[in-house]
Amino acid sequence: MKTFKTLIIIFHLLFFNNLYANENSERNEITKNLRCLICQGQSVYDSDSDFANSMKILVDKKLNEGLSDKEIYSYFKEKYGDWILYDPGLNKNTYLLWLLPILIFLFGGAIIVKSFIFKK
Amino acid sequence: MKQKLVPYSIIVIFFVIFVVFYKSLEDTNIYTPEVKINNDIPIFSAERLLSNETLDSKEIFQLDKFYILNIWSSWCAPCRDEHSILMDLSKSNKFIVIGMNYKDNKKNAKSFLDELGNPYEKIIIDKNGTKSIEWGAFGVPETFIIYNNKIIKKYIGPLNQELFLEIQNLTK
Amino acid sequence: MIYSVVGHYSLILGLCIGLILVYFSIQNFRNFNQLDNKILSFSFLQLFFVVVSFLALVISFIISDFSNETVFNNSHTTKPLFYKISGTWGNHEGSLLLWLLVLTLFIFIFLLRTKNQPIKYKILTLVFQQVIIIGFFLFLILTSNPFNYLFPVPNEGLGLNPILQDPALAIHPPILYLGYVGSSIIFSSALAATTLKMVSTNWAIHIKKWVLISWIFLTLGILLGSIWAYYELGWGGFWFWDPVENVSLMPWLALTTLLHCILVLERKETLTSWVIILSIATFTLSMCGTFLVRSGILNSVHTFANDPERGLFILIFLFTLIFLSLLIFFVFHKPSQNNQANFFWLSKETSILINNWFMMYFLSVVLIGTVYPIFLDVISSQKISVGPPFYHKLIIPFLIPFLLMMAIGPKLKWIKSDLKDKIYLFSLLVISVLISFFIVKNFNANVLVNTILISAALYLFFITLRDFFIKKYKNLAQNIAHFGFSLLILSILFNNLFSSEIITNLKVGETYNGSKTKIVFESINQKKQKNYNSIIANFSITNSEGINNNLSPELRIYNQPKITTSEADIKTTLMKDKFIVINLVQNQDYFNVRYQVKPFMLWIWLSVMIISLGGLISLLKKRT
Numbered sequence: 001m002k003t004f005k006t007l008i009i010i011f012h013l014l015f016f017n018n019l020y021a022n023e024n025s026e027r028n029e030i031t032k033n034l035r036c037l038i039c040q041g042q043s044v045y046d047s048d049s050d051f052a053n054s055m056k057i058l059v060d061k062k063l064n065e066g067l068s069d070k071e072i073y074s075y076f077k078e079k080y081g082d083w084i085l086y087d088p089g090l091n092k093n094t095y096l097l098w099l100l101p102i103l104i105f106l107f108g109g110a111i112i113v114k115s116f117i118f119k120k
Numbered sequence: 121m122k123q124k125l126v127p128y129s130i131i132v133i134f135f136v137i138f139v140v141f142y143k144s145l146e147d148t149n150i151y152t153p154e155v156k157i158n159n160d161i162p163i164f165s166a167e168r169l170l171s172n173e174t175l176d177s178k179e180i181f182q183l184d185k186f187y188i189l190n191i192w193s194s195w196c197a198p199c200r201d202e203h204s205i206l207m208d209l210s211k212s213n214k215f216i217v218i219g220m221n222y223k224d225n226k227k228n229a230k231s232f233l234d235e236l237g238n239p240y241e242k243i244i245i246d247k248n249g250t251k252s253i254e255w256g257a258f259g260v261p262e263t264f265i266i267y268n269n270k271i272i273k274k275y276i277g278p279l280n281q282e283l284f285l286e287i288q289n290l291t292k
Numbered sequence: 293m294i295y296s297v298v299g300h301y302s303l304i305l306g307l308c309i310g311l312i313l314v315y316f317s318i319q320n321f322r323n324f325n326q327l328d329n330k331i332l333s334f335s336f337l338q339l340f341f342v343v344v345s346f347l348a349l350v351i352s353f354i355i356s357d358f359s360n361e362t363v364f365n366n367s368h369t370t371k372p373l374f375y376k377i378s379g380t381w382g383n384h385e386g387s388l389l390l391w392l393l394v395l396t397l398f399i400f401i402f403l404l405r406t407k408n409q410p411i412k413y414k415i416l417t418l419v420f421q422q423v424i425i426i427g428f429f430l431f432l433i434l435t436s437n438p439f440n441y442l443f444p445v446p447n448e449g450l451g452l453n454p455i456l457q458d459p460a461l462a463i464h465p466p467i468l469y470l471g472y473v474g475s476s477i478i479f480s481s482a483l484a485a486t487t488l489k490m491v492s493t494n495w496a497i498h499i500k501k502w503v504l505i506s507w508i509f510l511t512l513g514i515l516l517g518s519i520w521a522y523y524e525l526g527w528g529g530f531w532f533w534d535p536v537e538n539v540s541l542m543p544w545l546a547l548t549t550l551l552h553c554i555l556v557l558e559r560k561e562t563l564t565s566w567v568i569i570l571s572i573a574t575f576t577l578s579m580c581g582t583f584l585v586r587s588g589i590l591n592s593v594h595t596f597a598n599d600p601e602r603g604l605f606i607l608i609f610l611f612t613l614i615f616l617s618l619l620i621f622f623v624f625h626k627p628s629q630n631n632q633a634n635f636f637w638l639s640k641e642t643s644i645l646i647n648n649w650f651m652m653y654f655l656s657v658v659l660i661g662t663v664y665p666i667f668l669d670v671i672s673s674q675k676i677s678v679g680p681p682f683y684h685k686l687i688i689p690f691l692i693p694f695l696l697m698m699a700i701g702p703k704l705k706w707i708k709s710d711l712k713d714k715i716y717l718f719s720l721l722v723i724s725v726l727i728s729f730f731i732v733k734n735f736n737a738n739v740l741v742n743t744i745l746i747s748a749a750l751y752l753f754f755i756t757l758r759d760f761f762i763k764k765y766k767n768l769a770q771n772i773a774h775f776g777f778s779l780l781i782l783s784i785l786f787n788n789l790f791s792s793e794i795i796t797n798l799k800v801g802e803t804y805n806g807s808k809t810k811i812v813f814e815s816i817n818q819k820k821q822k823n824y825n826s827i828i829a830n831f832s833i834t835n836s837e838g839i840n841n842n843l844s845p846e847l848r849i850y851n852q853p854k855i856t857t858s859e860a861d862i863k864t865t866l867m868k869d870k871f872i873v874i875n876l877v878q879n880q881d882y883f884n885v886r887y888q889v890k891p892f893m894l895w896i897w898l899s900v901m902i903i904s905l906g907g908l909i910s911l912l913k914k915r916t
Contacts (some may be wrong), residue, residue: 028793035677037258041534042680045283046527046873048858048884051258054249061250079256086679093674097664103684104656108649127622134618140609143670144589145600145607223878272864 003081025057032067033086034076043086159271162254167242169221170230180218180242186291187266190240191220191252194232196260201230202278203236209284210239214291222252222260265290293441293796296360299348300439304339306396310332312605314422317415328411331418332403338425339396346393349438350380358449361440362386367713368451370823384586384602384797385438387447387465391582392428394473395421396466397828402477409498416484417477417869423616424476427609435602451600454850454857460520464513470827471510472543472578475571476549477502482571483617487624491564496557501911503554506574506908507547514540526858526873528888530896533683535590539581542655549651551907556644564647572617579610589666643701650694657686688745695781698774699755702767714775720758724750744783752778773906779899783892790891799882800829808836811887822849829874829883843872869893 020107031045044052044059062072076084088094165176181187190206192199210217219240221229246252253256255264256274265273265287273290275283349362353376358364366383367376383389397420401535406414432438481499485491517540531537550570553563584590587603625708648786661678668674700717728746756775763771794811804811810833817828827847834840846859860873868891875884 034681035679039478041208041532042527043532046529046532048526048886050249050878051253053884054223054878056252058253070908079253080258081675083675083677086677087681088676088678093668093672093676097660097678097682098686100660101653101657105653105690108652112291112645112649118368127618131615131618135609136616138607140667141589141607142604144666145603168910191348193878204775225880 026069027056027063030055030059030063030072033073035081035084035086037084125174126247136219159256161239161266161269161271162251164251164254166220166246166251169219169226169245175242175244180244181266181269183216183262184268186215188215188217189220189255189256189264189266190217191222191246191260191262193222193260194228195224195226196222199261200236202261202280203239205238205279205281205284206239207286210241215287216241220246222246222253257275293357293359293521295348295352295355295357296439298353299345300437302341303429304346305347305432306338307426307433308424308888309341310426310429310543312406313338314426316418317419317422318895321415324844328414331415332400335403339400342389342392344395345438346380349386349389350377350479351817353377353380356449358447359442359445359597361442362436362438362447364442364446366451367449369448371451371457372822374459374865375457379456381465382456382462384438384599385432387469388428388432388436388439390465391473392425392432392524394469394601394898395425395428398474398477399425399480402481406498409495410488410490412491413481413484413488414487415632417485417751418483418614420480420483421476424480427612431602431609435599435605448843448859451823451850454848454855455524457728458520458524460516460523460796464516464520467509467516468513468540471506471508471513471547472540472581472651474502474506474509474872475543475547475574475578478506478571479575479617483566485621486568486620488627489624491568493558496554496567499871500554500558502546503551504911507544508904508911510540510544510547511904511907514544515897515904517660520709522893523862526860528860528871528873528886528890530893533661533680536581536585538658538749539577539584541578542581542658542662543574545651545655546570546577546767549655550574551647552651554646556641560641562641565625568621568625570745574622576610576614576617579606579613581612583607584662590662597900627810632804632890640701640702640704643697643704643815646697647694647701650690650697653690654687657683660685666777688741691781692748695752695778698777699752702759702770702774706838717755721747722753724748724912726752742789746782749778753782764794768908769910771906772909773903776899776902776904776906779895779902783895783899786888786891791888793886793888795883795884795886797877797880798885809887810834813883813885821848826846829871831885831887833870833872833887841870843870844876845872847874847876864894866894867891 028045031052032043034044034051036042036044036055036057038049039047042052044055046052047089059072062075067075070080073085082088082093088097090098133249144265153253161181163177165174167174188206188209192203204215209215217239219242226245240250252258252262255262257264257274257276261273261278263279264271273286273287279287303911313331316330316334349360351357352360354373356363356367356369356376356578358367362383362385364683366386367379371379380386399418403414403418457671467710472906478499481502482491485495485499517537521532522528524532549572550567553570557567575876583603583606583751586599586695587606588600589603661682665676665678668676703717725743728750731746752774756771756778758773759767760775794804794806794809796811798804798811798813800813800816802813804813812832812834812862814832817830819826819828825848828844829846830842830844831841833841841863843861843863845861848859849855849859856876858873860871862872863870868889871888871890873886875886877884914916
């Protein structure tokens with residue numbers, strides 16, 4: 001029964017190899033990370049506004065010039081500020097942002113372990 | 121005593137959060153990118169609207185004068201509103217007004233100018249909007265004041281009487 | 293006009309009844325014999341006035357009574373009837389009236405249906421709930437009156453945003469509020485139970501159905517919001533970690549954790565502190581969400597009114613509730629001394645504790661991500677954005693152990709366990725890893741993370757499936773809910789890995805020839821509808837296997853307000869969605885065309901429904 005189910009799943013998945021014809025994937029990755037400045041809460045990738053479309057063309061141009069994605073991000077950060085990037089990165093403004101959840105996780109773990117040790 | 125520490129510190133934390141939220145209410149959340157002053161202008165080349173020439177940014181901004189770069193389109197309503205201010209600015213010999221026609225159609229752009237007047241010494245074309253982004257703009261209309269190949273001021277949105285006076289004061 | 297007057301005074305009367313309720317309850321707290329019926333009647337009266345007020349607003353919308361400022365701002369004579377009605381709650385004032393409706397409804401039903409609990413407890417729950425209700429009455433009447441009078445009366449309204457004219461979005465608020473606001477009862481009764489020192493197994497059994505009801509509606513409400521985003525917003529996504537989405541997810545995380553703790557508390561006297569804190573937290577997060585969304589401090593696609601004055605009211609109200617709850621918790625709650633791990637480390641209690649740990653971590657990630665930019669802005673005037681990359685990086689790695697625990701946890705016995713079926717468990721794990729590796733390798737995706745993540749989800753999938761067939765109806769609710777969750781993760785993962793997209797510019801009559809797909813832009817139809825002009829583009833799309841689909845996305849040009857929206861055409865089948873959307877390009881005679889193939893979309897929706905089904909089964913099950 002189990003093996004049968006497994007085989008069905010694999011069989012179906014094999015049908016999907018006609019799918020991912022994804023040229024442009026690097027440009028897509030970059031534009032997903034850029035905020036559309038005239039929209040309220042959409043990425044450049046998702047938006048079809050004028051600004052977003054111009055940004056897409058510009059990102060393509062920069063990629064063709066050979067810039068890496070980090071360089072492209074700096075380029076836009078320099079023009080528009082940190083706000084344009086959806087990935088807050090790790091800099092002096094964002095240490096707390098990334099660390100706080102991790103600290104909470106470790107703290108939670110410590111409490112649980114402690115409650116077992118105390119029993120003894 | 122130690123038992124009291126936890127409740128008190130939690131209450132303090134919430135109090136701090138309250139204060140932060142309270143202060144944030146006073147702030148507007150409409151974000152405009154920091155106007156980076158004293159940045160060099162971007163280097164680019166562009167086709168002219170009224171002729172078939174292609175110009176270099178060096179050629180456009182070469183004189184020792186104040187330049188006003190205005191990004192506009194025929195389909196943009198606020199651009200109509202500010203047009204008369206640009207006409208006034210172009211009459212002053214302290215400024216040279218350059219136009220950047222954004223995502224427009226040549227015919228429509230020309231009729232716009234025929235109808236409202238042409239304040240621009242030169243007009244370059246930004247067909248796909250990428251040149252405006254090089255300038256750090258994100259919409260129309262936006263206006264830049266340039267001197268010595270540096271951006272000294274940027275205005276987002278249409279110009280009005282108040283800003284007109286401000287621009288005039290810049291040259292004093 | 294008469295309706296507005298009726299509605300307005302009904303609100304005021306409702307407030308008066310609310311105040312009377314509090315007065316009676318406190319006055320007669322010690323001598324409560326006569327109180328039961330009186331309280332029930334008065335709470336019904338309070339509900340009645342709110343219903344009248346709500347109906348008055350609905351009627352004002354239906355008849356397009358533009359002397360009412362809210363109707364004027366949010367409606368238009370040409371809007372279809374269904375959307376006139378749903379426009380009632382599609383705005384700030386109306387949605388608050390909906391809040392009040394659910395608040396008063398739930399306390400009434402609570403008083404009606406709670407039979408085997410001490411009267412003091414019922415009264416105290418009522419008092420706490422009334423604090424919330426009166427707060428909302430005041431908020432409405434003082435700052436957000438839905439019945440403001442406009443003179444001279446305009447002939448036409450300003451219209452509702454056409455994006456909001458959609459069936460899923462029309463019922464999304466009521467369903468979501470039943471969840472969100474429903475958690476107010478849990479809040480009030482938890483505070484009452486804490487004060488009376490009766491947080492115990494008995495109480496847990498009683499409150500569990502309220503937790504389940506609230507949870508089911510909240511789950512479905514969030515689902516509807518995502519479905520709406522997918523069908524309406526035109527970018528083929530369904531979750532963007534937008535602040536307003538996060539704000540509905542946070543109470544859900546707290547509520548789910550609470551549900552699991554209640555499941556423990558209903559059997560043994562433990563985790564009481566968790567239960568109380570989570571009860572407080574769920575409703576607090578709902579209120580906090582209301583604050584963030586309506587005060588204007590968050591920037592998002594969904595924000596309502598940008599009014600700092602209202603924000604201030606909610607802020608003070610919210611923190612009053614928080615401080616009140618903290619006070620009660622610290623003064624009245626004494627965690628039982630035996631609370632400390634009187635169970636073995638390998639036991640069901642532990643796995644629930646670990647569940648709590650992970651869920652609180654996920655909650656903190658969402659909370660911090662949403663709220664941090666506000667803090668940073670206030671403290672150092674720096675503006676940053678926190679978007680999907682942040683949430684993905686912090687959540688996905690932790691999903692892996694979480695999924696594994698979900699598979700193994702339910703198998704552990706209470707108090708102490710040794711794992712039976714070790715062989716099965718292990719071999720299923722191996723099979724999951726192999727399948728996952730095969731999938732990932734074949735499709736060239738980012739190998740390591742995806743393999744492990746898919747394995748973990750597949751593992752949960754197989755275990756829950758096996759349990760369903762082998763154990764039949766034992767623990768059916770939990771089985772189904774966890775199965776649904778595994779299906780959800782798998783669907784999202786596969787959707788992510790195997791989606792593809794083509795973006796191109798086409799004129800009518802042109803064809804796009806890609807390596808695996810051919811898109812022919814056949815024709816355009818233009819039509820005039822009641823409140824918009826429509827341009828329908830007809831496409832014929834052929835994929836590499838020769839299968840042909842006809843899709844017709846639409847552009848709608850509305851007259852009031854002047855907006856153009858893009859309506860995607862989506863062909864949904866069991867295994868994948870074909871999604872196409874067009875956009876006008878400024879000043880050109882061609883259209884921008886976006887065609888996506890998205891596998892497993894339907895399964896994403898279905899799996900969330902399966903999760904809710906688990907909740908429903910638990911609700912309906914008779915306690916043995």
